[in-house]
Amino acid sequence: MTIHWCGTGLSAIPGLRRLLQAGRDVKVWNRTVAKAEEAVGDLTNSIEAFDFDQVSAETDAGDIVVSMLPADWHVPLAEMCINKGAHFVSSSYIAPEMRELHGRAILRGVACVNEIGLDPGIDHLMAHHLVSDYRSSQAFSDANDLSFISYCGGIPKHANPFRYKFSWSPLGVLKALRSPSRSIRDFAELNVDRPWDAISSYTAPLPAPESFEVYPNRDSLPFMEDYSFDASWRVKEFVRGTLRLNGWAEAWKDVFAEVETLEGAAGDARLKEMSDQFWAENAYDEGEPDRVVLCVSLKAEQGEDLFYHKTFVMDAWGDEHGTAMARLVSIPVSLAVESVLAGEMPAGVSAAASDPRLVLRYLGEVDQLAQHLQVVDHL
Numbered sequence: 001m002t003i004h005w006c007g008t009g010l011s012a013i014p015g016l017r018r019l020l021q022a023g024r025d026v027k028v029w030n031r032t033v034a035k036a037e038e039a040v041g042d043l044t045n046s047i048e049a050f051d052f053d054q055v056s057a058e059t060d061a062g063d064i065v066v067s068m069l070p071a072d073w074h075v076p077l078a079e080m081c082i083n084k085g086a087h088f089v090s091s092s093y094i095a096p097e098m099r100e101l102h103g104r105a106i107l108r109g110v111a112c113v114n115e116i117g118l119d120p121g122i123d124h125l126m127a128h129h130l131v132s133d134y135r136s137s138q139a140f141s142d143a144n145d146l147s148f149i150s151y152c153g154g155i156p157k158h159a160n161p162f163r164y165k166f167s168w169s170p171l172g173v174l175k176a177l178r179s180p181s182r183s184i185r186d187f188a189e190l191n192v193d194r195p196w197d198a199i200s201s202y203t204a205p206l207p208a209p210e211s212f213e214v215y216p217n218r219d220s221l222p223f224m225e226d227y228s229f230d231a232s233w234r235v236k237e238f239v240r241g242t243l244r245l246n247g248w249a250e251a252w253k254d255v256f257a258e259v260e261t262l263e264g265a266a267g268d269a270r271l272k273e274m275s276d277q278f279w280a281e282n283a284y285d286e287g288e289p290d291r292v293v294l295c296v297s298l299k300a301e302q303g304e305d306l307f308y309h310k311t312f313v314m315d316a317w318g319d320e321h322g323t324a325m326a327r328l329v330s331i332p333v334s335l336a337v338e339s340v341l342a343g344e345m346p347a348g349v350s351a352a353a354s355d356p357r358l359v360l361r362y363l364g365e366v367d368q369l370a371q372h373l374q375v376v377d378h379l
Contacts, residue, residue, distance in 0.1 A: 001063055001341060002025050002027055002060070002064075003025060003337055004026075004027050004058070004059060004063060004064065004065045005029065006029045006030075006065065006073070006077065007029070007030060008030040008039045010167055011068065011091075011168075011329040012326070015330030015331045015332070015333045016039070019334050019337060021043065024341075026044065027048070028047040029050040030049070031049065031050045032049075052076065052077075052080075055077070059081065059086050061084060061085035062085065064088070064341065065080070065089070066090070066337060067089070071095070074114075078112050081110060082105050082110050082112070085108055085109070087113075087345075089113045089116065089336050089337055090333075091116055091118075091329055091332070092117075093115055093120055093218075094114045094115060098114060098349055099349055105347055106347045108347070110347055111345040111346065111347055112349045112350070113340060113352075114349065114351055115351035115352050116335075116336040116351070116352045116353070117328070117330070117333060118152065118329045119150075119152035121332045121352050122314070123240070124226070124351055125353070125366070126294075126312040127150060127223075127227045127296055128354045128356075128359050129312070129356075129359050129363065130297075130298040131228055134300060134310075139300050140300075141300075143302060144233075144234065144300035145236040145302060146229075146233055146234060146235050146238075147235075147297075147301075148229075148237065148238045148239070148299075149202070149295070149296070151204075151242065151243040151293075152292070152293070153293055153294075154290060154324075154325050155243070156245070156284075157288075157317045159245055159247075160282065163244065163245045163247045164248060164252075165282050165284050165290070166278060166283050167290060167323060170275040171271060171272060176217070177194065177196075177255070177256065177259050178259060178262075179217075180193050181216035181217055181218055181219065181241075182218075183216040183220040183239035184237055187235070189221070194259075195215040195217070196253075199214070200213075201214070201246075204243075204293060204295050204313055205295070206293075206372065207372065212243045212245065212246060212293065213245070213248050213249055214241050216240070217241045218240065221238070223238075224238055228354075243293055243294075243295070255274070259271075289319065289324075290317065290318045290323045290324050290325055291318075292314070292315075292317070294312070294314040295311055295313050297309070297311035306378075306379065308379070309377070309378040310376065310377050311378065312373075312375055313372070313375075313376055314372065315372040324369075331365065335361075336352075344358060
């Protein structure tokens with residue numbers, strides 16, 4: 001079985017190199033062959049220019065296609081895989097068009113694994129572990145009020161005045177500022193049109209506790225079912241969100257004000273101008289370390305009585321081997337590829353592994369990637 005790894009951008013390399021170093025049969029596809037050769041040419045000469053038709057022609061039943069390409073390519077590649085009887089892996093969120101392929105993938109016995117990077121990905125693993133741990137604990141009760149939070153952020157290891165730096169084009173970050181979010185706060189649905197309208201403070205339980213600015217991101221509510229929350233549970237808070245350095249909201253206030261006014265084609269053009277400016281002014285310098293902080297927490301209480309409260313906290317930063325973001329996104333992808341090869345992933349469209357054995361195995365690997373990973377018991 002051949003692994004067709006499509007895309008060798010900044011977030012793809014450590015996982016790709018891991019598979020190559022393990023002796024896996026990998027064919028590398030990238031729009032620019034020279035960039036792929038620079039990234040992994042010391043490990044393989046099986047590198048070709050990405051062309052959908054050519055990838056399709058060379059994909060056989062049982063092969064695995066990994067898409068580390070822009071999101072527009074995921075569904076066409078997954079659909080091609082289903083038609084060929086091949087498997088598909090991506091780190092990206094499951095789009096509605098991807099979810100529609102679920103039935104066809106099951107019929108063909110094909111695994112289409114998504115959301116197995118950092119966020120989404122590692123955060124899912126932590127959530128599955130905490131929910132499973134809570135269910136098996138003496139604290140478990142339908143009478144409890146539950147609070148779940150998951151905050152993740154890629155931030156500068158060394159703060160700059162803008163309180164943020166970019167590893168790749170800022171356009172995606174700017175577009176996300178225009179996206180609404182949905183979460184639960186104080187037992188009620190919280191709908192927010194713009195992230196800056198819901199910024200709050202969160203103290204991460206790191207060895208030296210550190211506070212950050214956080215805000216809800218996307219639609220959190222479908223993940224209650226994904227994380228096996230029972231419909232009968234009393235959910236006081238449920239939010240998946242983004243984490244930023246303190247001072248970020250103040251540093252970006254002029255950005256927020258302008259983004260609020262942008263509309264249509266002219267607005268999109270202005271976003272592109274802003275993206276180019278931010279890239280010129282706030283891109284990481286070569287060798288400059290990035291940092292990733294991820295906190296996932298589950299709490300169960302009744303009134304003033306606290307029965308369960310645990311938090312996964314992860315802190316990682318770039319080193320001489322590369323960025324924290326790259327290894328935390330791409331190495332979980334490589335783990336999912338190996339699970340597909342071993343027949344451990346179910347047929348159909350799915351997100352990060354929820355099987356307790358795989359969750360523990362993957363988290364054990366993550367422990368080797370982060371400088372700090374701990375489950376904090378607050379009781």
